[in-house]
Structure formats: C-alpha cells, structure tokens
Amino acid sequence: MNDGCAIVTEGLTKSYPHGHVVRHLRPALRGLDLRVERGEIFGCLGPNGSGKTTTIKLLMGLIHPDSGRATILGQPVAAQGWRTRVGYLPEHPYFYDYLTAEEYLDYAGRLFGLDRATRRARREQLLAQVGLARSARVPLRRYSKGMLQRLGLAQALVNDPELVLLDEPMSGLDPIGRRLVRDLILDLRRQGKTVFFSTHILSDAETLCDRVAVLREGALLKAGLLSEILDLDVAHVEVLLASVGPEALPAGLGPAERLGERLRLRLPESGLAAALEAARAAGGRVLSVQPVRQSLEDFFFRELGTPGKEESWTVED
Amino acid sequence: MDGGGLRRVLAVATNTYRETVRERVLYNLVFFAVLMILSGLLLKELSIRQDEKIVKDVGLGAMEIFGTAIAAFIGVGLVSKEIERRSLYPLLAKPLGRGEFLLGKYLGLCFTLMVNLAVMTAGLYLTLAWTGRRLDPALLAAVWGIALQLLLVVAFALLFSTLTSPLLAATCTLALVVAGRFSDVVRNMRELLPDVPAWLPTLVYYAVPNYRNFDFKAHVVYRDAVPLGDLAWASLYAAVYVALALGLALQVFRRRDLN
Amino acid sequence: MRPWPALVLALLGAAVPLVQQRIDARQDRWRAQAESLYVGDGRALRRLLPGFEVLAADLYWLRAVQYYGGKLAFEVGQPMPLLAPLLEITTTLDPRLEIAYRYGAIFLCEPPPRGAGDCPAGLRLLEKGVATEHLRHAWGMYQDLGYFRFLYMKDAAGASRDLMRGASEPGAPPTLASLAGSLLEKGGEARAARRIWKDLYEQYPEGYLRDNARFNLRRLEALDAIEQLNEVGQRLVAAGQSRPKRAEDLARWGVPPGLLRDSTGVPFEWDEARDSYYFGRSSEFWRPR
Numbered sequence: 001m002n003d004g005c006a007i008v009t010e011g012l013t014k015s016y017p018h019g020h021v022v023r024h025l026r027p028a029l030r031g032l033d034l035r036v037e038r039g040e041i042f043g044c045l046g047p048n049g050s051g052k053t054t055t056i057k058l059l060m061g062l063i064h065p066d067s068g069r070a071t072i073l074g075q076p077v078a079a080q081g082w083r084t085r086v087g088y089l090p091e092h093p094y095f096y097d098y099l100t101a102e103e104y105l106d107y108a109g110r111l112f113g114l115d116r117a118t119r120r121a122r123r124e125q126l127l128a129q130v131g132l133a134r135s136a137r138v139p140l141r142r143y144s145k146g147m148l149q150r151l152g153l154a155q156a157l158v159n160d161p162e163l164v165l166l167d168e169p170m171s172g173l174d175p176i177g178r179r180l181v182r183d184l185i186l187d188l189r190r191q192g193k194t195v196f197f198s199t200h201i202l203s204d205a206e207t208l209c210d211r212v213a214v215l216r217e218g219a220l221l222k223a224g225l226l227s228e229i230l231d232l233d234v235a236h237v238e239v240l241l242a243s244v245g246p247e248a249l250p251a252g253l254g255p256a257e258r259l260g261e262r263l264r265l266r267l268p269e270s271g272l273a274a275a276l277e278a279a280r281a282a283g284g285r286v287l288s289v290q291p292v293r294q295s296l297e298d299f300f301f302r303e304l305g306t307p308g309k310e311e312s313w314t315v316e317d
Numbered sequence: 318m319d320g321g322g323l324r325r326v327l328a329v330a331t332n333t334y335r336e337t338v339r340e341r342v343l344y345n346l347v348f349f350a351v352l353m354i355l356s357g358l359l360l361k362e363l364s365i366r367q368d369e370k371i372v373k374d375v376g377l378g379a380m381e382i383f384g385t386a387i388a389a390f391i392g393v394g395l396v397s398k399e400i401e402r403r404s405l406y407p408l409l410a411k412p413l414g415r416g417e418f419l420l421g422k423y424l425g426l427c428f429t430l431m432v433n434l435a436v437m438t439a440g441l442y443l444t445l446a447w448t449g450r451r452l453d454p455a456l457l458a459a460v461w462g463i464a465l466q467l468l469l470v471v472a473f474a475l476l477f478s479t480l481t482s483p484l485l486a487a488t489c490t491l492a493l494v495v496a497g498r499f500s501d502v503v504r505n506m507r508e509l510l511p512d513v514p515a516w517l518p519t520l521v522y523y524a525v526p527n528y529r530n531f532d533f534k535a536h537v538v539y540r541d542a543v544p545l546g547d548l549a550w551a552s553l554y555a556a557v558y559v560a561l562a563l564g565l566a567l568q569v570f571r572r573r574d575l576n
Numbered sequence: 577m578r579p580w581p582a583l584v585l586a587l588l589g590a591a592v593p594l595v596q597q598r599i600d601a602r603q604d605r606w607r608a609q610a611e612s613l614y615v616g617d618g619r620a621l622r623r624l625l626p627g628f629e630v631l632a633a634d635l636y637w638l639r640a641v642q643y644y645g646g647k648l649a650f651e652v653g654q655p656m657p658l659l660a661p662l663l664e665i666t667t668t669l670d671p672r673l674e675i676a677y678r679y680g681a682i683f684l685c686e687p688p689p690r691g692a693g694d695c696p697a698g699l700r701l702l703e704k705g706v707a708t709e710h711l712r713h714a715w716g717m718y719q720d721l722g723y724f725r726f727l728y729m730k731d732a733a734g735a736s737r738d739l740m741r742g743a744s745e746p747g748a749p750p751t752l753a754s755l756a757g758s759l760l761e762k763g764g765e766a767r768a769a770r771r772i773w774k775d776l777y778e779q780y781p782e783g784y785l786r787d788n789a790r791f792n793l794r795r796l797e798a799l800d801a802i803e804q805l806n807e808v809g810q811r812l813v814a815a816g817q818s819r820p821k822r823a824e825d826l827a828r829w830g831v832p833p834g835l836l837r838d839s840t841g842v843p844f845e846w847d848e849a850r851d852s853y854y855f856g857r858s859s860e861f862w863r864p865r
C-alpha cells in the first residue's frame with residue numbers, strides 16, 4: 001500500500017441483511033478500489049443508496065467489511081493510531097442535546113487528549129470559523145439542523161486533522177451555510193489537508209473536487225480527475241434574447257424557448273455568430289451569452305440512464 | 318490501559334454523569350424523600366409499636382426497588398440510545414476505544430446511582446431522626462448490599478443493550494433480577510423435579526446471578542450482626558459478575574456493526 | 577381557557593364523584609363478601625416476594641391492626657372472620673415478628689365486643705411462634721401463652737405448665753415461676769388472675785391494650801365486690817328478709833357504697849338467671865350469659 005496516499009481501499013465489500021421474515025443479503029458495496037492522494041479534495045458521488053455512506057463508515061471502522069481492506073494515512077483501519085490525525089462528520093449527525101456547543105467541543109477535545117488551554121483555544125477558533133460563536137452556550141436541543149451541521153464540522157476539526165471525512169456536509173444548510181462550508185473545505189486544502197466527502201449534489205462536486213469517484217448500486221463506475229471524466233470543451237452555448245421572435249432567426253440553429261418576453265436559444269458554438277447577427281438585425285437585444293460545458297448531470301444522465309426507482313440525485317439541493 | 322486511556326474513560330464517565338443530571342434522572346429522589354417522610358409520619362399512627370421497623374423496611378425496600386428500576390432503565394438506554402441516535406459515530410471516530418467507551422459509560426452511571434443511594438440513605442436517617450429514633454449505623458450494611466446489587470444490574474443492563482433493542486434489554490435485565498431473587502427455588506428444583514437431570518438446575522443456579530447474596534435487610538432490621546466476611550464475599554461475587562458482564566458486553570460491542 | 581371546553585371539563589369532573597356514589601351504593605350490597613377477597617395465602621405470598629417478605633409482613637400487620645381497630649370503632653359486636661387469617665399470613669411472612677403473635681393473640685382471645693372471642697386461635701398463634709427457631713427462647717411468648725390460657729380458657733394446669741416453661745428461659749423474671757405455683761394452689765386462681773392483669777397493665781405501653789388490661793382489672797375487682805354482695809344477700813335470705821333487686825338498697829344494712837357499684841358508677845343488680853348479683857344492664861362490664 002502506498003504510503004503517500006491518504007486513503008486506499010482494495011476490494012472493499014459489504015452486504016446488509018434485508019427483509020423481516022426471510023432475511024437475505026443485499027450488497028451495499030462491491031469490491032471498491034479507491035485511492036485518495038494527500039492534499040486533494042476527493043468527492044464520492046452517487047445517487048442515494050449507492051454505497052457512499054457505507055464506504056465512509058467502513059473507512060472509519062464503524063462497520064466491518066465482509067472482505068477487502070483499507071488503509072488510512074498508511075495504516076490499516078483496525079490500527080487506532082491514525083485516529084488522532086483524522087476528523088469525521090457523519091450524515092445527519094446527532095449530538096447530545098443536553099450539552100452546549102462549547103461543552104461538546106470540549107468533550108471532543110478531551111477525547112483527543114488535548115490539554116485545557118488548547119481545548120479552549122480550538123473551541124473559540126472553530127466556533128468562530130463555523131459562525132456559531134454567539135450560540136456557543138445554547139443547549140444543542142435548541143439548534144436548528146443547519147447549526148448542528150456546522151457544529152459537526154467544528155467537532156471534526158478539533159484535533160487539526162490531516163484528513164477529513166465528511167458525509168453529506170452540505171445537507172440541511174441554507175445558501176449562506178453552504179458557502180461557508182465550501183470556503184472551509186477550500187481552506188483546508190490550502191492548508192495542505194486532504195478532504196474526502198460524499199454527496200449527491202453534483203454542483204458541489206463540480207465546484208470543489210479535484211478528483212471524484214462515481215458509485216452506483218455499490219459498484220465503482222468511474223474514478224479520476226474531473227477533467228478526465230467530463231468533456232470540458234464547450235458543449236453548447238445558451239443565448240438569452242429580448243424583443244425578438246424565433247421567426248427572425250435562421251432556421252436549423254437549435255431549439256428556441258419562449259420565456260415571457262425573452263427567447264432562450266441553445267446553439268452549437270459554431271452557430272453563435274449567425275444568431276447574434278440575426279437578432280440585432282431584427283432589432284432585438286442580447287441579454288446574455290453563456291457557454292455551457294458538459295456537467296456532471298449530463299454525465300450522469302448519459303452514463304447511468306434515467307434514475308432508477310430507488311435512486312435519486314439532484315443538481316441543487 | 319495507559320494514562321491517555323484512563324483520561325478518556327473519565328471523560329466519558331463525567332459526561333455520562335452530566336447527562337443523567339441534566340436529563341433529570343435524579344428527580345425520583347424528591348419522590349422518594351416525600352414517600353419516606355410520609356411513611357414515617359403516617360405509619361407511626363397506624364401501627365402499634367412497630368413504627369421504627371416499618372420505616373426501615375419501607376425505606377430499604379424503596380431504595381432497592383427505585384434503585385433497581387433506575388439502574389435497569391437508564392443502563393439500557395446507555396448504549397442503545399447512542400446507537401439509535403447515532404451520537405456514537407463521531408465519538409468512536411476519535412481515538413476512543415469501544416472498551417473505553419463502555420467502561421466510561423458504566424462508571425458514569427454507577428456514580429450516579431451511588432449519589433442517588435447516598436441521598437436516599439440520608440433521607441432515611443433523617444426520617445428516623447424526625448420520628449425520634451436512634452440512628453443505627455448497622456443500616457449501612459444493608460445499604461452496601463443494595464449498592465452491590467445496583468452495580469450488577471447496571472452491568473447486565475449494559476450487556477443487554479449491546480445485544481438488542483432498549484425495550485427488550487430492559488425486560489431481560491429485570492427478568493434476570495427476578496430470576497436471581499428466586500435462585501433458591503432453582504436450587505430446590507433438584508428435589509422437586511427428580512426427573513430432570515441433576516446438573517441442569519445446578520447449572521442454572523450458578524449461571525443466574527444470585528441477588529439474594531446482597532440482601533441484608535432482614536438482618537439489619539432485626540439487629541443481627543452482619544459479619545464483615547459476608548459483606549466481603551458478597552462484594553467479591555459482585556465484582557466477578559460485573560467483570561464477566563462487562564467483558565461479554567465488550568466482546569459483543571467490538572464485533573457489532575453500527576447501523 | 578375558553579369557556580366552552582372549561583365548562584365541559586368541569587361537568588366531567590363533577591360527573592365522576594356522582595357516578596362513584598352510584599357504584600358504591602350498588603357494591604355495598606356485596607361488601608361483606610368483598611371482605612374475604614385479597615387476603616391470600618401466607619406461604620404463597622412468601623414465595624412471590626423474595627427479599628420483601630419482611631416488608632410485606634409489616635404491611636399485613638398494619639392491615640390486621642386496622643381491621644381490628646375498624647371493627648371496634650365502626651362495627652361493634654360484629655364477628656371478625658379475617659383477623660385470624662391476616663395474623664396467620666403476617667407471621668408466615670415474617671416468623672420473627674414477635675409483636676404479631678403476642679398482640680394478635682390478645683385481639684383474638686378477648687371476647688366480643690372487645691375482641692374476636694376465639695381464644696383457641698389466639699393460643700395456636702402463640703404456639704406457632706414458640707415453635708420457630710427465633711422465638712423458641714422468648715420468655716414473653718410463654719408468659720402470654722400461660723396468661724391467656726388461664727384468663728380466657730380457665731385452664732390453670734395448662735397455664736402453669738406454660739409459665740414454668742417460660743421461667744426456664746434466659747431473662748425471665750422470677751415472678752413467672754411463683755405465678756405458676758400459685759395457679760396450682762386451691763383458691764389461688766382469683767389472686768393469680770388479678771396479679772396477671774396487673775402485670776399486663778404495667779407491661780403494655782399507653783394505649784388500647786393498657787386500657788384493656790385496666791378494664792379487666794376493674795372487672796375482676798367488681799366481681800369480688802359482687803361475691804361479697806352475694807354473701808350479704810344470702811345472710812338476708814337466711815334471716816328471712818327478701819333480697820333487694822337493686823344492690824343500692826343494701827346500703828341499709830351497712831354495706832359500704834364502694835361495693836354497690838362498679839368502677840364506672842353503674843349499680844349492681846340481682847340477676848335471676850345467674851342467681852347472683854351482677855353488673856347493671858347499662859354497664860360496660862355487662863355480658864350476656
């Protein structure tokens with residue numbers, strides 16, 4: 001196993017018992033081979049039920065694999081030594097609602113063996129960083145979902161970890177919160193840390209990740225640099241026009257959609273000049289010209305087909 | 318366990334104690350205190366010449382019943398609740414071993430119960446003083462017996478909660494207490510059921526924790542001296558069984574997938 | 577709260593006691609039967625409550641005391657069928673509860689209206705107690721056995737045996753042996769009875785039982801007075817005079833006034849059926865033949 005990698009998995013497999021009367025095994029993860037380099041932001045993508053959370057729980061040692069192995073920071077999962085250098089945020093986290101944020105971070109710090117002064121310093125810094133400084137003394141039972149999520153991030157960073165695993169870090173956050181988390185993750189990379197996060201929100205992956213792995217029904221579809229997976233050349237151009245009708249435009253350019261007073265065109269790049277000419281000639285105004293590259297969503301639709309009945313994924317949450 | 322491990326166990330224990338305090342677990346003490354005082358004052362009127370004995374009987378009996386119920390129900394919630402609510406995930410991700418976690422939980426709850434017991438004992442003594450009775454230090458032998466019983470009940474509650482759902486775990490814990498109380502019936506079964514092979518009731522008798530070992534209430538109320546040796550052996554028995562139950566719990570917990 | 581829901585709740589709250597009264601009225605019919613329910617069997621109860629037998633015994637003792645007291649207060653003269661079973665259960669649950677044997681025996685032995693009037697049951701209770709390991713050497717139990725056997729069953733010989741048994745136990749007072757002796761003397765019985773009641777009077781704490789001992793003591797004194805009145809009456813008859821119906825009329829012949837009434841001040845009267853002077857009908861010492 002390569003020591004330079006933050007996470008390596010080989011043939012990781014896990015099945016769960018399913019059903020009430022007759023129990024059969026349902027595979028959640030099938031032979032996952034993954035490699036996460038140090039210092040990168042790695043996204044684990046897939047629809048719900050594709051095995052993302054199972055992967056993270058296996059990596060954190062919360063569940064045991066049926067077969068295969070994994071190493072974290074060069075050490076096998078079973079060795080406990082790496083835990084002082086890793087941070088983890090579970091999906092839909094629950095913290096003790098009878099504690100305050102301050103107390104919870106202090107408790108987390110004690111579990112890392114930090115002394116009191118360090119604990120206090122980290123607490124204050126992290127609470128400020130996630131925007132909970134004013135609610136530090138409020139019992140957690142009064143926290144909203146978004147606040148809990150941000151506290152979750154804070155507790156994941158208490159020990160200033162080298163590697164951070166986040167399971168659906170954006171879930172439950174409003175746009176401001178999401179911006180905050182995004183900035184935080186980018187900041188972590190700037191500090192040289194590794195971030196591994198799972199999400200079913202494709203736009204987050206597009207903005208943040210260096211490399212991604214795409215899972216479906218427990219199997220790895222594709223993994224690699226985003227630029228390798230996606231064709232980043234311009235696929236088409238979107239033009240928004242006003243005060244002009246489709247009849248004024250040359251035929252065969254591409255689909256035109258009426259939005260009230262405006263007209264939206266999807267054109268190949270080659271047809272852009274002709275369309276703009278025609279619009280100006282007809283007295284219309286050009287509101288915007290937007291080049292569109294292939295998105296993860298397109299990739300998904302292409303590779304995975306339309307969503308199955310158990311799957312779902314979204315562009316924006 | 319090294320120094321760091323001990324610190325982590327203590328961190329879990331203090332947090333557990335804090336949980337029971339903030340979740341108002343100990344409010345039963347108020348109820349108990351009221352019960353005690355009422356019984357002391359009321360029974361004095363109802364009975365002829367038995368008021369001191371009755372106050373002691375009611376007091377010790379209530380301590381045992383309340384204490385056991387709390388030990389069972391909260392002990393069961395300790396692990397089950399954490400798994401159900403996933404509060405365990407972020408904790409075990411940290412350098413906190415599963416054994417350290419269990420031990421910390423156990424110690425925290427035991428501490429809560431001992432505080433509980435101490436307050437109830439003080440309440441009993443206060444009631445006796447209020448009704449004008451001498452304070453009898455021999456009562457403490459019975460209290461110690463009750464304490465041992467509670468320590469054992471919590472250990473079993475912890476064990477069952479690693480195995481199954483909270484409701485089932487609580488039922489099993491209490492069933493074991495009842496079975497343990499009837500251990501003499503089990504022992505006598507050898508005579509009662511001659512058809513059953515002799516080793517079976519013997520096995521059951523030794524397997525089920527014998528809670529009668531900890532019962533010094535009748536001795537204390539009738540002022541029989543409780544030999545220190547009896548207390549020591551009972552303590553040893555409790556210690557061995559607690560270690561057994563916690564050890565089993567750890568083995569189960571280590572292998573368990575947290576879902 | 578808005579008026580309508582408050583009104584409905586108030587009506588419901590008022591309905592509860594009304595309905596309860598109806599139910600009580602119906603169930604009073606079979607309340608007597610209900611008495612015998614939920615008493616249970618001592619050994620079975622003991623099996624069911626390991627570790628709490630002593631507490632249960634306390635509660636049953638309370639029940640017995642309340643039952644006895646309740647009968648005395650509200651159902652004077654009514655039989656007490658549950659007293660013996662309750663005491664039986666109490667002493668089965670906790671064989672060491674000495675007080676249940678001794679006071680229970682008195683409750684059972686005293687004739688109505690002050691007790692159940694079942695002295696054999698009372699003596700059986702005491703005998704059950706001295707058969708147990710713990711109370712085998714309790715001299716007080718033997719004392720009570722002897723006393724009650726003599727006072728209520730009039731069995732002087734048997735009582736004497738009980739007292740001698742008790743006298744040999746550690747801590748027994750010397751009076752036990754001497755009392756045993758005087759019981760066997762001819763004519764010593766009356767004196768013995770008086771001594772016993774006096775002793776019991778001194779033993780019991782302030783309360784019902786002490787009052788009971790005092791009552792019996794006064795009764796014996798009154799019976800002594802009656803004997804003397806009878807002698808006076810006989811002398812009159814022998815002298816050809818008629819015996820006055822009311823004892824007070826004997827004052828003419830110089831009988832001191834203290835002998836003419838019982839301690840509550842009710843004068844004695846001639847009782848034809850008993851062929852003796854006896855307590856007045858309104859006296860609390862009066863008993864039917």
